[in-house]
Amino acid sequence: MSSPSAERPRLTPLDEALASLLARARPLEAQSVSTFEADGRVLAQDVVSGLTVPPRDNSSMDGYAVRAADCTSAGAVLTVAQRIPAGSVGTPLAAGTAARIFTGAQIPEGADAVVMQEEAAALPEEGTLGRVRIDTVPAAGQWIRRAGEDVARGDVVLARGARLGPAALGLAASVGFDRLQVARRPRVALLSTGDELVMPGEVAPEAMKPGAIYNSNRFFMRALLQRLGCEVSDLGLVPDRRDATIEALRSAAEDNDLIITTGGVSVGEEDHIKGAVEALGELQLWSLAIKPGKPFAYGRIGQAHLTGLPGNPVSSFMTFVLLVRPFLLALQDATQVAPQPVALRADFDWPRADRRREFLRARRNAEGGLDLFPNQSSGVLTSAVWGDGVVDNPAGQSIHRGDTVQFISFATLLG
Template sequence: MTMSPADTKPSSPATPVRAPLKPLDQALAELLAQATPLPGIESVFTFEADGRVLAQDLVSALNVPGHDNSAMDGYAVRCADWADATTLLQVNQRIAAGSSGQALAAMSAARIFTGAPIPSGADAVVMQEDCQTVGADGVRLLVPPQPGQWIRRQGEDVAAGSVVLQRGKRLDPAALGLAASIGFAQLPLAPRVRVALFSTGDELVMPGDVAPADLPAGAIYNSNRFFLRALLLRLGCVVTDMGIVPDRLDATVAALKDASAGHDLILTSGGVSVGEEDHIKPAVQALGQLNLWQIAIKPGKPFAYGEVGSAHFIGLPGNPVSSFVTFLLLVRPFLLRLQGMTDVATKSIAIPAHFDWARADKRREFLRVRRNPAGGLELFANQSSGVLTSAVWGDGLVDNPAGQSIAHGDMVQFIPFSALLS
């Protein structure tokens, strides 16, 4: 049998099959599974604990309030003494907050102020607007008193021996006030996460180093470095800013090696795609291991997780909106879990879309939107991953499932930035 020239040509190598992109929920679950809370406890003044995470339960040693006290300025009385609005009671004592009174005699009343302890025998407080003074020491009650009215009972806020704030609680101003109300001047907190931060890219320059008029062709200012550092600080992290690393494999390996010493997390932006100048993947693999690569979301597909030495590694995309969104959706819950928080889920609410989105994507999309006075959501016109203006203009994200278009009036899932940036 004679073979044609085509039959004698060597077969071309098979095109490698790419692994499918990982769904966001699966990627987050795998990421959080690696986020073992950091060991140790820091004792911190309650004044300085806003935004930090409790490492132990706070148990109250006292009741709050510590005694029955008045919720109003008015008169402490015995309900049994009142017959009608003409009943005259003798005012024989005055009780202010911080003082204590005498037992209340029959047909008498005590002038009392908010927070003052209820005298023995009294079973109601009548606010002063419902009373009429008579002479220097008499009072009539214009409405019938009801047992227990305007009395704050001992321990009704906090009972002695109860857990007031649970371990893993991220503290806010109200929680700090509650801790102070049960006598805690210092709080046992999870350690701060130590983060090494750097960007990769020969095109990056820092604002202030080069004037806009002198910016070389192809160069851009490094915006990611600014918002990532700010986001990390808002989450209570200790940040080491390692600057900009050149687009070279040896420089990337050296930066990762330096960053792994004394840090819990290495966070980078840029260099996690598949171009010839993207060196993060081989550099991480040379020093440690890469466990997660590319997520099925838009914006933000290039996302990497691994380990370098004893440090966690997370690589974010270089496009600013992609970097911003992947930080909020993946890095933020990871950092909170490292600090011992258990409930780190991103929460959304249903709001009507006041826009049309016909371009359904095969990836799960996060669209930049803002609320309008009509109670719906407006869409930023340019949803490109490089348009950081959209994140400033908007006040949240629409979490849009893969393959789904949106028509005006459809209910969509809205994630407010206020919840993600706190």
């Protein structure tokens, strides 16, 4: 007779599961989009600058362009010989003169410093630009932005695989790109299983039948996918029947890159995802060595990938951010797909080590440490709202107050 441990199915370590998924991600084709519409998209081609930014030395302040040698002591008085607004080009600056200059204007030949207007006093004279008293001793080079200090011609200002944000879009525009080559948006079908599920609005709280619950997974899952720029087909709720599950998956596989199911991936008699996937395609991954999130499936149906997530909301949430999110980014050929943890102090005790790798909902406190949510159950979604991240705790490890732990913020997981 075999021992209970020998009969227990192997749980796949998270890192192994993630590597397996990423190895199966084939980048989607590229498309050209307006730079205005590229926020959150992944670059499919380097952005190479065709110009130098700034193209010429220019002033970073409103003030006066001067020769530092003319202002060796405070109180020097210079003739204002010219006025240079942004977009204009001045004439060479003669010794003993200054140019009234504005932010972004080109520095005239001969000038080697800018004095901000707050450190100078205009001395008006009728019929002329007047004179100016320089109330400081300027250093050569002060308040001058040098040509090319931001971007040199030929620089790769944004690399292929970068996920674009507002600053990146501004940078692309600054070197003249009104369109960008980006990966196509992943097409994702989302469906839930579970006869106990009810949509909010369909039944009032006081009229809920015993055992019924509102379908929260559908809401946060759809929001997570939209944040990743996916085109989401919400297929709603599938009854807990094998034939209905097979038909829903067959239909979803026709024109989607990824199918995401929530619920139905445990081993109960009403859990039909495993059998349905095996009937239509192949199942390549089953059950993870993490907590929460043990019930997880990956497979293929035709050309469509499938990830089956647990029904418990925190388990579903964690498996999405730890596995599905990196996979979707890999489909877009993103360079950075995995979150980066930071080391922080635990201001709590966690004495009961688990054989699985744990992700504990926590939040930073005013003292720079981490507080732990008191109820770490996989069904307590309030823990993910109260917390601002998770402690990534290795299998078999207890935590004592004052220990250094690895913390992954939700800010890095939800964007």
